[in-house]
Amino acid sequence: MARLDYVLSSLSDYACDPRCPDQFAAGYNVVLSGLAESSSLTSRRYPIWPLVRANLDGALEVCIAGYSGVWAKELLSGASLSEMAQQPPQFCAMPCTESSGSLAAKVVASEFVTAKPEGMPEVDWQLLNMDRWDANLRFAIRSLLGPKGLPLSGAEALCGALESVRELFRLLRHFRPKRTGALVDFDALQDDRTRPQGEAYCALCWRLSIRSRRLQELDAQEKQEVGKVVRAGRFTGGIQETRWAQALMLKVCQHLPRSCALLSKTEVANLRAIFDRFRAERIVAGNLSRQYCSVHQPGSPKYHADLRYLAAFQHHLSVLTGAARSEFAFNLRLPDAADLQEVRKVAYDQVHSGLHAIAPSRRGSLGLREKVWMMHQEGMSQSEMARRLGISRQAISKAKKSLESLMNAHHAGSYLNPTTGEAQVPHHVREAIGNCLARGLPVAAIAKQVRLTKGTVDGLVRMMRVPFAHGEVR
Structure with a gap:
């Protein structure tokens, strides 16, 4: 599919974390080497998830079992690595404010719908679940870190494995299927999940490419509009930080358990409208040049x-x-x-x-x-x-x-x-x-x-x- 040649030529950007155990690193490298331009998240002829099941499921379970310390292990329960795209997590880490006023997170029941909504393309369901599990992975890694931000004793290998899983998810987001009957508007749906993003510089100078500059502008605008919603009302510093964290969680997971949400239904609706609008803007920005800046537009x-x-x-x-x-x-x-x-x-x-x-x-x-x-x-x-x-x-x-x-x-x-x-x-x-x-x-x-x-x-x-x-x- 479009741009997969670029992704496959830069697989070194998604290399396994050096802290991973040898068994996990070997399986991870087999998965990377098994990816091809014909692979996709939903393909039956060139599948990805059976490759993950054969090489990484057992290795990740060994990494988890090898650490005996206290951490947010339940965030990864409910599905093996190869099944995470088909099943949403049973638990999620909900940002909250401790009695001391500092920002923390507690594990709560996710309340996610476990079956794919009718009419939703399979690939969108998989990508949504991968985003949800990625949020859980992020909080799980945080629970393995000490006060100074370093892994706890004996947790280095597990941290490396979880970071590698996040990198793998980031890579697999590019493997959307080719145009099919279920995705008749695929050309219009090419967005940040199919196009490699990050900072890309002009081939002829030091400036950011037209696309990267536009995405930067959209990020700043989105942050400003979300801030207006989150900062509405009078809240203390700790609660304000928690509201920000929950807004970001809403952006990633599209869901907030009402039992401990600090955002009202109206605010959630407003935030969803903001995120949907900027998502559409990013789809448009995805068609801009990634190779040249506005100064060096071809033909100028x-x-x-x-x-x-x-x-x-x-x-x-x-x-x-x-x-x-x-x-x-x-x-x-x-x-x-x-x-x-x-x-x-x-x-x-x-x-x-x-x-x-x-x-x-x-x-x-x-x-x-x-x-x-x-x-x-x-x-x-x-x-x-x-x-x-x-x-x-x-x-x-x-x-x-x-x-x-x-x-x-x-x-x-x-x-x-x-x-x-x-x-x-x-x-x-x-x-x-x-x-x-x-x-x-x-x-x-x-x-x-x-x-x-x-x-x-x-x-x-x-x-x-x-x-x-x-x-x-x-």
């Missing part, structure tokens, strides 16, 4: 301008992660404690620095500034550099100043705003960019005036949503 001038840097950009990303050797003599430094997006920003600035020509068909030779840098590293004077290169001392001095300017411009825009994904620059710099735009200056001239790289200024201009007179950055 910026896309064509940066496409020739693709191979060099990907190679330098490998350099920054220690998997390859740099083709540059002068390398820009990573900011302190850089995250992945800031690493990608350094790679982008490096290959767009103009230090030497980026030729996709052959390896580019070092540019003048790089040669000057290498001689400077050897301790040569400017006169010696000029004699060796056959140019004037003024040209050497100009090259050194250009390197210093490049390094300063990159450093000024190397730290990224986690909200916008663009450079974290002072307010007066943004004002200066706005003034330059009002005067009709092109991005290259603005970058020189505010002492930032052209790519950084281009992103800030787009973020400010101010059209500039001379088009895209060339």
Whole structure:
């Protein structure tokens, strides 16, 4: 089915937890190796659950039996691992507030309907149950942790097995069946369960893809609207936290046992309407590009301008992660404690620095500034550099100043705003960019005036949503 080729090519993202016992890890790996593009949650010809039954049911039971401490074991009772998609859990962990005011959870009867509702597609029933069991797994793991968040003595193997089960469920959500008579609107139903999500970055730069950015926006909007419902009324801090936890449980399990629910029927109805609406929005967002950002939409001038840097950009990303050797003599430094997006920003600035020509068909030779840098590293004077290169001392001095300017411009825009994904620059710099735009200056001239790289200024201009007179950055 659509995108399963991508999922199967990245099975290492769903690897077994290293704390798992050997028997469980071996069975887990057999299950992963047995998955194919034809597999699906409901297929009889290429089934998944018999594979899980043969290799993981017994191994998980051994892990559970091997731990004798006190934990929320009942959360996993009522069904073996291979049957969890067909049977909802008998118990669930209900968020509650302790007498001390802190947030806790207690195990209560789930009150879930045990039979699939009439008219509900089988795959939706399985996915719903997997979400319910995943919530139980999460609370069960929490009950195995000590006050410092570390597994209790002897619980490491069980924690690893339960975490691996959660990873397996996350993987299997992608294996929805192909279009059938029961799913006539399947193309419209491709959503976050069939499409790999998480943060995906543009292939040509450091920015999030169009789809990832849209999903981030939807998450923020949903959280804001849910907060308005949950915070309605006057409640103490502990009860407020419990209401939040129950709202999230409602999102996952679609059900709250009324015996200990702190949300009214009206609030539950409002929250369900919010979750349903944003679910539909995520279905629409699933059709957006996961490979490119809004700056590099295929066919745009910026896309064509940066496409020739693709191979060099990907190679330098490998350099920054220690998997390859740099083709540059002068390398820009990573900011302190850089995250992945800031690493990608350094790679982008490096290959767009103009230090030497980026030729996709052959390896580019070092540019003048790089040669000057290498001689400077050897301790040569400017006169010696000029004699060796056959140019004037003024040209050497100009090259050194250009390197210093490049390094300063990159450093000024190397730290990224986690909200916008663009450079974290002072307010007066943004004002200066706005003034330059009002005067009709092109991005290259603005970058020189505010002492930032052209790519950084281009992103800030787009973020400010101010059209500039001379088009895209060339």
